[in-house]
Amino acid sequence: MDPSSSDKDTPLVENIRLLGRLLGNTIKEQEGDDVFNTVELIRQTSIEYLRYEKPETRKELEALLESLSPELAVQILRAYSYFSHLANIAEDQHHVRRIRYHEIARSPARFSSTEKAIERVEEAGYEIDDIVKFYDKALIAPVMTAHPTEVRRKSTMTQEMRIADLLHELERVDFTPSEIEEKENELERKILTLWQTNLLRQSKMSVIDELKNGLTYFDYTFLQQLPRFYRKLEASINRKIDEAADVSIPSFLRIGSWIGGDRDGNPFVTAEVLDETFKRQSSLILNHYLEQLNELGRELSLSTRLVTASDALNRLSENSPDTSPHRLEEPYRRALVGLYARVSATLQFMDNEEAAIRPLGDANPYENPKELLADLKVIEDSLKSNNSETLAQGRLEELCRSVDCFGFHLACVDMRQNSAVHGATVEELFKAVDLADHYEDLPEKDKIKLLSQELSSSRPIIRQNWKYSEQTTSELQIFETAHKIQQTQNFEALCTAIISNTQSVSDVLELALILKEKGIVTPDGESRMNIVPLFETIEDLQNCSGIMDQLFATPEYMRLVKSLGNIQEVMLGYSDSNKDGGYITSGWELYKAEVSLIEVFRKHGVGIRLFHGRGGTVGRGGGPSYEAILAQPSGAVDGQIRVTEQGEIISSKYTNPDLGLRNLEILASATLEATLLSKNEPEPEDSWLDTMDCLSGKAFETYRGLVYGTEGFIDYFWSSTVINEIATLNIGSRPASRKKTRKIEDLRAIPWVFSWAQCRLMLPGWYGFGSAVDAFIEENPDNGLQLLQEMYQNWPFFESQLSNMDMVLSKTNLAIASRYAALVEDIELREKIFGTIVEEHKKTVKALLAIMQQTTLLAGNPMLTRSIHNRFPYIDPLNHIQVQLLKRYRADQKDAKTLTGIQLSINGIAAGLRNSG
Template structure:
């Protein structure tokens, strides 16, 4: 991190990244500057001894990359290191990772600006490129209107144990980004560098993470910060621009009556395996979100009143605006009709906030006026102001702040974002069984066969009577579950139906699993099926997670929709049914290739089910940040969906450090939100699969490959004796729970079975140890066996190459796998394997991992024809080359501290050091869990 940072000596980088030195020099210059300032800060704050240790670690890490020294020599540098010295070294490399993220983001902006300035065509994944493709397709207006009816793109923010950065660090990093952005425009003034030094000093002197266990309230705050940082500004802009662009192309179609971009959240509503979610937490999550929305509106109304200063002596107004302002009796505003109208709007919104929020709002205005009952009433008043401005020569004013406020209200309402509820089907079964026993409906619901369960549940749903009343002697679990659902019902009543749009059923395996959730919604007053026009503002969403569940998901939905009562509920929601697909558990269950193909097959089956039952299907993709949990470039992933799987609607989870990487500030957020919308429009309106008559053959090949991959994966994970012991010893998975990382336990149940372990710690642990096993294992064996078992090996290779050339799904699977392999490092993984005391077990399992890793890389090169794993991703190639030597010390220090912690060293600094290394590696890898 000194001035001669070796990041500026990219040996072979031009060949590996296929990007010339001239193109990447500005980024390296940024990294050099930030690294040098960080190094100066460390020297000033801790002296030469600590600085020299950090610098030596850096230099030795680059020597490892150049194969000048063995890794064991670098590991020896940290063996026996005093924990007081280890902490600043860990913090140094962690903070460098954060600063490198800034440099890379600025460089991407710089490159895009160069492309635009050169007059080059817009890049794929931008809305401009998508519009050009739509124009070239000459689409029929009726088909466009039908395809985009009910269009929705919804990134759903979820919690993640490695996203533990405090708000101060988050804000400081944002200020550094702004300063580097100014510098990138050519402003290299001394003032900017001085301010960079102040910000980096602030970040260095601020604790990166909390020492106490992360609470759900902390996670709620973390999720909401992205609204203030970017979403409140960017989402309304994108919605308005997309609507205008589509309506310009198809003016006769009533497109996007509702905003297409509508964000969601799981934080505070997802109680699957998280006992810390309570009714109070649901109220906090929905209430805090609403407060963010109202605070934004009050700030905007205050500014709007200040700006609309027109005098009645100089402008005319509509009768509606004149009537609206009559309740403002401020003499100073007697001649300012628009200010009077805005003050009345402000006062009525204040009355709304006072009544529905748990805390009195800032910037309120009390005029003793009645509240708005719905956001639509508020919007109607703002629309009246808009009409008056446009009708009397003030359209430019209507197009400014007022337009942004109206657009924000359309998407954020009084609720800000929809909070999904989620619980495991096993819990539903237990609670419903208890409710039925208490009410005398049936003494042993759990003992019934599926058909008997369905009959009993339908009978209960057809009545309005409650199952319980005051004083019911229910278990703690049943009371808690009912209270949570009632808290959700309160949010719907107070903030509107968009406040809690969905109830997700984890591990959904049957029709009764759907109906059990419906019974709980009915008990809370959120469902009434006893009327000709059923009421259910909350969608019942099955989550199919394991490979077996994915395979039978369409059958479950077909059976449910055959029930008149359930079909009536779906009809009441516009014949729309959402289904969630679980990427994480399917991967943990069957491995990377098998899970990806099971998901694709499930989507094909669900699309056909929707066609046959004449419903509108919306798929909700439970993607994590890492490829092992469905991650990877969003644009490619959406285009790789089967035909008919998107249909104008897409919901997907966004998690952890990936959220910060995508949405931490407006420019990043705009680019990534555009990508989601662009891909959704293309997948909906264009043929993106491209297989044609080759589809059946392709599907048969993938059926074969997936079966082989799943067997290879199962042989290691599920059938190798001692594998769980190896996993627990060779990764920090135990410490993820023991060191209170995240607000939820690492397992759904208190067992050590892989099936019960939550997907985030499963993937996170393999990422930390640099094996990245969930993102590739089994795939190499599948390809090798497929080629070897065919009648002609050369023909088998050509079949796979043809799939790679023609099929976006297959190309994306290989590209994402290559990214994971590029980030893996089995040399470092070997250091973690040394934590396994059973030598025979260590050699057995790690030997299998090494063999499959080598095999998978060979097969990737054979199929793609590329000897560079990142040939199709030069940006990631630059990132890997520039920053990965800085990860090396974090991995070695993590292994050293894990060894001490497990041997009984109870030094608080050892525990803090492990937590810091986890956070640092997650920040550097940017998609670790």
């Protein structure tokens, strides 16, 4: 039986206490009793206030925090920031612990697991053959981006991973008392190292720095866990068929990346950076293959005196550069040396750094990963055919899967650029060859006609030795480099180009023409790159189906679609739509956009693949992935889906290898269920759709009225949040704003959401809902609330929206937010805007609880409730100190120590909230 809720959380509480005690010892030893005693006093006072909510306790806490000197404030901030990081480690380990407990106890399959997904699909009437066919055509891709909300440095993450390993060892191994003491001593040493490691980056990150960070997740998780994911999946499938079955599932789950290819608003992504990106990616994966081949060589010491080998294996052995007399009767080892030599030659051919382990002799490089995989299959087949099938499993099986998954390129890199840049590039190209003097001023129909003609023409329009602008030259160079990379690697290495701010058919055709000029698209209609429009704002989402309808009616473009398997990818931007129209309207317009796109794609007989640009926090489309995928309208997930993984969400999902495997499994399970089960789900009631239109309209009006219609709101935002100070953190290579203005329209969605999270208002994740519900119930007094409750209980989309809002509101703290509001010097403006926010918050909480039929927030989420209970005594003081430091820093006392304190507080609050940006 599963222990009671309190019992099962005991190991978590013990781990938090252990880490807290060791951190306390470190602080006491390193900084002295005064700092330690102050940390303890703040902790105890904060816990007492949160437990009893006494006004006098709050005043006592605030007075204590306000009395801190800048020097002492920095030490307190470090203490509480590190505690938040350590609490994250303990929670992650507890999650792994619970997964293992259920596996050991052989508990019924849990929702979002592979076993449960297959079980649910079978219960719906599907055969196991239907499930295998699903995987045959599926494509699922978590795509890592460099969007800057991860405030941790790699140096601290490395130490934290070792702490996680030590906690894991303490639980898994039956140590003696002296061994336990030594492990705890090692834990304390790691915590001391953390304490003496700078939490903050001291210089701005470059794109290559972002790339290095991104590549670490392959070492942490993907290289080991993706092959393991497929092994578990195939085992689940084969158990359903026959214990002796040997069904092989294709590599449908692929890791993507934007790092090194995302140029939208980032002038530092150049042709040279793209080239360096692939050199580093190839170096990592090829060196991984070399390591695995080296280990296989140690393992497969089989002698022909005892076993036989296939003719194909013997040929590989004979062609090996290994001439050692000691291995003349060991054909597997000799064959593996030959493979090793060819992989090493491949690495050197790709102009990468030297191989980590030197080859024996010379060899020709592999032309492509399929050649390497074919050689590995020769070894595998020989083992299987000579009664050594068990040896073909394990490392060899995983290496075969790795080569199939990662190729020689590691991850597919998406290219992305704003449509305005593509338009300016085409304008210059046309002007240089006298095709159009003012292309961008042409009517849309004339643009489409001209672009369509040139797409079918074999005549080049790039003039050699012509002096184009710096921007156009850079664009042409990067696509030329992309073409070379595709020739060196393959289509899968660089297969997607995304058009940000797509607002017309010509925006898409412009990119197609640029690709044609660089050989990626041919005049006869072949394309080696998916051209993906990105629809971001509310208006763009409303227009997207019309644009795609007209695009599919353009013969020159449809030829490109057909050349790519008759599948068109469309990206939907959650972040900017939310900043533009608020949470409710953003979610609803995205849902309606998907429904309308599905209809258009069916009309033209084109397969749809949606790419969801979701951030970490709810305000940027975040939330649990499983529920989000299942909440998509029927037909939106047709076996194919791509989802961005951004900022701190990448580290929270994929730093811990066990959690990484679990998250990959969740994506695959949800996609299977959403594809097959949605076909049997009833369509939403017309009354639900009408209700959402009403709610969205009023929420939009309320949100826009505050953010874009309230005089002085821009001043309020810049004064009451840490938006200015966030810009001083070296957490990304892109600027915070698209233009050098203070306008909300020009601000990127990430710092917008990040700022509201820091001041504990989380406004982008809920504002406008309360007024919308009030207005709807007022218009429908008899059954309005009952209808909303029915929608919540029976419509996954609406349930997901409200569950995410429940989470966001639980992390909102108006008392703390009021202290940030006090930073606004204009009292009248402060009271007006903060008063409006407070009133909307009250309406929203009341409406949410009534619809969900709860008496408190998070009534149905005990895990998050527990997490908040553990964290808030440590997060709240960080907010109070941050406010005090902001006051000092902005009052013409802009000293470096105070700024360091503010930056540390940002780090600690982000760590405590986890999904902050």
